[in-house]
Amino acid sequence: MDVLSDEQEVLIQRTAGEFLAAECPPSLVRAAEKSEEKYSKQLWTKFADLGWLGLCLPEERGGQGLPLTYLGLVLEEVGRYLAPLPVHSTMVPALVIASFGTQAQMKLLERVARGELLLSxxxxxxxxxxxxxxxxxxxxxxxxxxxxxxxxxxxxxxxxxxxxxxxxxxxxxxxxxxxxxxxxxxxxxxxxxxxxxxxxxxxxxxxxxxxxxxxxxxxxxxxxxxGRAVVDALMDYASVFLVSQMQGAARQAMEFAVEYVKHREAFGQPIGAFQAIQHMAADMVNAVDGTQLLGREAVWRMSQGLPARVEVSQAKSFANEKCMMVCRSAQQMHGGIGFIAEFDLNLWYRRVTSWTLRGGTTYEHRARIASALLDTPGEVRLGRALELPVAGPN
CATH class of the missing domain: 2.40.110.10 (Butyryl-CoA Dehydrogenase, subunit A, domain 2)
Structure with missing residues (x-):
């Protein structure tokens, strides 16, 4: 995997980020939380009109046929701005249909790409x-x-x-x-x-x-x-693209905190000058970058048709712990205000906290990794692509 995004990937992610920065302030997120539908129809229409829902769908079904990595980059920005959009819940089943669906089912993808059909x-x-x-x-x-x-x-x-x-x-x-x-x-x-x-x-x-x-x-x-392959794909898409959102949200929380400690003063100097705060900031960037690397590797392997179930579990188990740590540290670096519900950082903490429990907990994904390592006969070589044992019907 090339760990550096190419020019087109950088452009897509930057464009998505600039769009959401302008269209999705925290006030919109709070308004969506209070609404019955929990999303912004107006933002969804604008998002769909820009073609991002069709990025990784087949060209013959109204999509652009790009690798899955592009969707991962867009979801990083969706997570960064906590955009109240059903992108994850719609695209996960859409990708399963694109891989396994009948011709009749494939026709649904044209409506998905246009933003006319919401899936769950x-x-x-x-x-x-x-x-x-x-x-x-x-x-x-x-x-x-x-x-x-x-x-x-x-x-x-x-x-x-x-x-x-x-x-x-x-x-x-x-x-x-x-x-x-x-x-x-x-x-x-x-x-x-x-x-x-x-x-x-x-x-x-x-x-x-x-x-x-x-x-x-x-x-x-x-x-x-x-049957089992379809459900496995559904679960892996759900987990790995949730990691993309978690990484984006954690990175934004980290940036909030780092900017704050540069300007908040105590004892005549910015609190970022204190070693304890510096260590927290260093741990945060290590956690966010580690989540990004593991998540992008898993998405890349899936886009290449390579075995990726272990990599998906590595990414989700790591993200669950590290992204939560980043958001907690961001609150602590802000002091008491970081824990107030009306303070915007609370939005990021609540979302990441909830996402750690979806798409598989840390313990479930650790068990999958351990099964691949310990239940596989022969010599165990770390870094080798491992297939999880499959048992039962289908």
């Missing part, structure tokens, strides 16, 4: 575990339909989405377990109940309950034997 995805259940083994919501085959029963928790932007990609456990007509799969569901389908959750981030999370919800067999994403 539903993976976690009551246990909160980030694992295909934890999927219990059933999808029983019944003639030409799949009947869904169960609940999904912490579903992002379900209330504003038209379609949701739901991770299910497929059951045959006889009730036999056929393994995990992903199914596209119209969010207005009969039998769906959506209950808003109040989270630390005050964003659009919901509990969604499915009571005998019928969807056509054609809404299943991927071939029958691809």
């Amino acid at each position: 995805f539903a993976i976690e259940e009551r246990s909160g575990r980030w694992s295909t083994d934890a999927i219990a919501l059933s999808g029983r085959r019944d003639g030409n339909d799949i009947v869904l029963n169960g609940s999904k928790y912490f579903v992002d932007n379900f209330r504003i989405a038209q379609k949701c990609m739901v991770a299910v456990r497929m059951l045959g007509a006889d009730g036999g377990d056929e393994g995990p799969a992903a199914v596209l569901v119209d969010t207005a389908s009969a039998g769906i109940n959506c209950e808003a959750l109040l989270t630390t981030a005050k964003d659009g999370e919901s509990v969604v309950r499915f009571d005998h919800v019928r969807v056509p067999q054609g809404n299943r994403v991927g071939a029958p034997r691809q």
Whole structure:
């Protein structure tokens, strides 16, 4: 991987950053938190009109066909400005459709690229575990339909989405377990109940309950034997692009703090002159840059079609701890004002805190890394591309 962005990547990221800096002040973020829909329709329209939703979608479906790294760079800026936009929740299932979808499903991408179709995805259940083994919501085959029963928790932007990609456990007509799969569901389908959750981030999370919800067999994403691969891709896209947002948010919090300690004086000098503050600042930049490198490597490997599951877990487990540390340190460097809800830094702290619990916790991703290292027969060589062991149906 080339760790330096090329000229076009730099231009895309700078343009996205300049746009969001002008269009997304903290007041807009606070207004979105208080709204029922939890996002800015006006900002979404402007964002879509600039073509960023189609960056990594196929050209024949209205996209630009660029590598996934471009989406990662844009999401870094979305995270930096905490833009109240359903970019992550829409693009994650869109990328899965682009990789595994049928021709009929692929047609949806044209509307996604134009910003006309909002998507969501539903993976976690009551246990909160980030694992295909934890999927219990059933999808029983019944003639030409799949009947869904169960609940999904912490579903992002379900209330504003038209379609949701739901991770299910497929059951045959006889009730036999056929393994995990992903199914596209119209969010207005009969039998769906959506209950808003109040989270630390005050964003659009919901509990969604499915009571005998019928969807056509054609809404299943991927071939029958691809079920586990489809769900794995859905989970990895969700995790790695959340890292992009976390890194952007943590970098902004760090820059707020560094700028503050340059000018805040105590005992006749800027507090940034004190060694304790200097060490905190150094740890913060190491954490943010480390998150950036791990996250960008994982996205790059995915864009190249290389094994990346371990790299995704490395990035998310590192980001969970380090980005949280950066935001906490930023608050401490500001002193008491850093902990006041009305102070803008609180927005960044709450978002990063919430994101550490989504897309897999530190412990779950550590377990995946350990499994790849310790459950793989033969000599363990760090730095080698490792495939995670796969067990079970599909």
